[in-house]
Amino acid sequence: MPATDSELIQRARDLAPAIRARAIEAVELRRPVDDSIRELAEAELLQIFVPKRWGGSEASLSTMMDVVEIISEACPSTGWITAFYISHNIYVAKFPEAVQEELFAPRGYVTLPAASAADMKARKVDGGWEVSGRAAWGSGVMHADWVLMSGMSEDGPRSFLMSVDAVEVLDTWHFAGMAGTGSNDYVARNVFVPDSHAITAAEFHGGATDGSRIHANPLFSIPFLISAYCTILPVITGSLKGALHAYEEIVAKRVRNFSGVVIKDQQHAHVTLGELQIATRAGSALARSVYRQTEEILSSRPFSLQDRIEAKGQTAFASKHCRETANRMMAAAGASSFHLDQPLQRIWRDINTVCSHAFWDWDVTCEVTGRDHLGLPVNHPLV
DSSP: OOOOHHHHHHHHHHHHHHHHHTHHHHHHHTSOOHHHHHHHHHTTOTTTTSOGGGTOOOOOHHHHHHHHHHHHHHOHHHHHHHHHHHHHHHHHTTSOHHHHHHHHTTTSOOOOOEEEOTTOEEEEETTEEEEEEEEOOOTTGGGOSEEEEEEEETTEEEEEEEEGGGEEEOOOOOOSSSGGGOOOOEEEEEEEEEGGGEEEHHHHHHOOOTTGGGSSOGGGGOOHHHHHHHHHHHHHHHHHHHHHHHHHHHHHHOBOTTTOOBGGGOHHHHHHHHHHHHHHHHHHHHHHHHHHHHHHHHTTSOOOHHHHHHHHHHHHHHHHHHHHHHHHHHHHSOGGGGSTTOHHHHHHHHHHHHTTOGGGOHHHHHHHHHHHHTTOOOOOSOO
């Protein structure tokens, strides 16, 4: 029997201490630690969004948020990959039933990066496509069994499923933040992809497909960007919780140089700590409001343009709020907190990296929201 939602959340809590202990190792390796990915799979956490017919639990969206927040609080890089592996099983469920069986049947889930290739060329050939291109930001590729590559084909934008053995993984992930994700580029060179493993961007982004409709659960017909927002929000809010925990430890033991003042005895420290605690809780509450609205819409009707714009706005605001809160923590923590052995500086870098993602760019989001209010057409593709 698949695990219940409460069992999945408890399993995440049980794994968190070991994943936290490996956080520095992940940064040094520049990819998630093998044991962490193995333990997540053995705990059935990567299978949360696999259809029940292939042994998945089809857990609720809110359960995914709890699980990813817990893992991200322990290690933001591992939380990021966990979130991607969980949610990208939904992408597989958008393909034809035979493809779903091909990918899910061997072990009950996939470990699938899904990246875009600006230079992708897909040429129609007998029975399928010949695909070439270099996909950037390949989060999850270091433990992948399949990859998804998206870009321009002869008849418009498409996405293509390929075995990881068909592509070359490049050693490109040398980043200050989210260093432990191993989000390397991958390259396809004249890879044959059968028609069944190709999907148009309109189908993929719209949500509902012939493949997703075989499942009663509306989750498998969620629009791409709505799914993306739900994927990253708990990574950001969980990471901020981890940063707050590190900051609290600093406040508890910090003594100012030269003056010898004990920080925890100072009123200003109490005010700052209280503000950061409230802001961290507010960030999580903002994220949960996006999840609640998403679940309500999924169970009742299709997503409208206004729904998409509102979800983008809430996600971008939550991202901005969490980044600003992390920056205030770092500014208040003292110069010693910038030492490389300090968790706070690592998590601070991680949060700033994630919050720079194009999907929740604050300026773009504000412009789209304002234009919609004035009755002007959307002028950006990421809505």
